[in-house]
Amino acid sequence: MGAWDVGPFDNDTAADWCGDLDDAHPGDRTTLIRAALNRAADEDDYLDSDYACKAIAAAATLTAQLPGGQPIDSPYAPEFLRGGNRLKVPEDLAALAVRAIDRIMADDSEWRDLWQDATDGDTNAAFDAVHGLRTALSAVREGA
Numbered sequence: 001m002g003a004w005d006v007g008p009f010d011n012d013t014a015a016d017w018c019g020d021l022d023d024a025h026p027g028d029r030t031t032l033i034r035a036a037l038n039r040a041a042d043e044d045d046y047l048d049s050d051y052a053c054k055a056i057a058a059a060a061t062l063t064a065q066l067p068g069g070q071p072i073d074s075p076y077a078p079e080f081l082r083g084g085n086r087l088k089v090p091e092d093l094a095a096l097a098v099r100a101i102d103r104i105m106a107d108d109s110e111w112r113d114l115w116q117d118a119t120d121g122d123t124n125a126a127f128d129a130v131h132g133l134r135t136a137l138s139a140v141r142e143g144a
Contacts, residue, residue, distance in 0.1 A: 006125040007074050008060035008133065013053035015076035021061070022079050029087055033058040034096065041100040045108075052104045052111030059097040059133045065089045066140055094140040101134045 005011065009018055021032055040047060040055035057077075064072045065087050072081050081087075104111055105127070115126040 006129055007076075008056045008129060009072075009074040009076040011053050011076075013050045014057035017054040017057050018076060018078045026080075030090060030093070033061060033087075034093060037093065037096045037100040041096060041103050043103060047103060047106070047109040047111065049110040049114055052109060055097075055100040055104060056111075056130060056133070059101055059130075059137060061087070062089055062093055062097050063133050063136045066136060069136070091140075094137045097137045098134055101130055101137070105130065 009015060017032075017036065021029055024032055036051075036054040036058040039051045043051065060072070061078060061081065063069050064081060072078070103109065106112065115124060118124075118126070
């Protein structure tokens with residue numbers, strides 16, 4: 001049975017990416033995060049939802065590492081983070097994550113199109129979750 005929900009880890013693609021992050025050597029984890037963010041941020045054509053899902057999970061992983069960041073409680077999130085472990089996050093990743101989120105929310109994004117179609121009236125919990133990540137990461141980027 002597949003997973004598809006509004007949380008940043010709560011879909012099959014993100015869950016698989018989180019499994020890869022868990023399996024990676026701890027020293028390689030930021031490289032995987034950077035790769036997921038770059039893949040979305042640098043896409044010039046229509047952004048595939050799989051790349052967006054991975055980048056959103058990467059952004060949420062970063063956000064959880066921020067001072068006062070939201071604890072990760074999704075069963076699909078990286079297991080090592082749910083266990084309380086932390087990552088050393090290079091400062092430039094917050095700006096990259098903001099760029100990736102902006103690309104994901106652009107008009108030529110499959111993820112955006114899928115969730116736009118699934119909206120319930122004026123509320124869109126998936127969009128709200130991504131906007132929340134962007135707000136937290138922007139505060140870091142701006143030194144707030």
